[in-house]
Amino acid sequence: MDKKLIGVDLGGTTIKFAILTQDGEVQQKWSIKTDILDEGSHIVPDIIESINHHLDLYEMKPEQFIGIGMGTPGTVDVEKGTVIGAYNLNWKTLQNVKDEVEKGTGIAFALDNDANVAALGEQWKGAGENAANVAFITLGTGVGGGIIADGKLLHGMGAAGEVGHVNVEPGGYLCTCGNRGCLETYASATGVVRVARDMAEEFAGKSALKDSVDNGDDVTSKMVFDLAKEDDVLAVKVVDRVCRYLGLACANISSILHPEYIVIGGGVSAAGNFLLEQVAKYFKQYAFPTIRNTTKIKLARLGNDAGVIGAASLALKFKD
Incomplete structure (x- = not known):
């Protein structure tokens, strides 16, 4: 069976999720509200919980996925998988997003700036x-x-x-x-x-x-x-x-x-x-x-x- 991809679009009011094929075809979509309270400390745990919940719902296991990719506001260190200065998320201090998501889901994780990933989306499957x-x-x-x-x-x-x-x-x-x-x-x-x-x-x-x-x-x-x-x-x-x-x-x-x-x-x-x-x-x-x-x-x-x-x-x- 071909392995799937998970895409996460983290915004100030909504977090959007999708499960896709390797060819970029969207198979499932859902979203949750972004909880920016307590300096945004709930955001990453909410992402982990939502992914794990939906994998259970769809009777899928972590090994069926190549990885998770996420777009986020703020200044991103692509190599380390960290974010800082995403003020609309209340993220004023360094967030170790990659380490937390990989530990919480058991799936490889990558992230980049939200405008960059929108560019990738349009280049790959859109007007590009x-x-x-x-x-x-x-x-x-x-x-x-x-x-x-x-x-x-x-x-x-x-x-x-x-x-x-x-x-x-x-x-x-x-x-x-x-x-x-x-x-x-x-x-x-x-x-x-x-x-x-x-x-x-x-x-x-x-x-x-x-x-x-x-x-x-x-x-x-x-x-x-x-x-x-x-x-x-x-x-x-x-x-x-x-x-x-x-x-x-x-x-x-x-x-x-x-x-x-x-x-x-x-x-x-x-x-x-x-x-x-x-x-x-x-x-x-x-x-x-x-x-x-x-x-x-x-x-x-x-x-x-x-x-x-x-x-x-x-x-x-x-x-x-």
């Missing part, structure tokens, strides 16, 4: 078409990413793939990292709203978006894109600016890495082809000809499954 060179950008509350080059996930000295901190506007908005003008400050869900509010102040024409901002309504990135699709003049200008920064970042990333695909995912990417076409327009404007004609920009396909699928692929290194 299993190509050897793929860049992944996720547009959510922040902007994250992961880079696969020559079939390998890039870590550098630990922070490779931090595409959210590519500078697109020197001296621009202040970022949580302390720098100004990072892509994250413009193209994240919160960044889009920030751009909209600032541009609304200077805008004098008729616009439903301006009215919402002026009225103190709860403006969201989805609202901005929806109004832009309806040709709201201000919303169109906001989306154009955001897509210009994204296109510029994609061109710069491609000049260094020359990926076959740049895959865009995350909540903001729900704007779909409307977003994609405008990013691609600016990408073509800023990229040099070789890149422009060979690198393709695509929307992510796997949605919420990217994390568990990519995490599971980490365990393939334990395959005989």
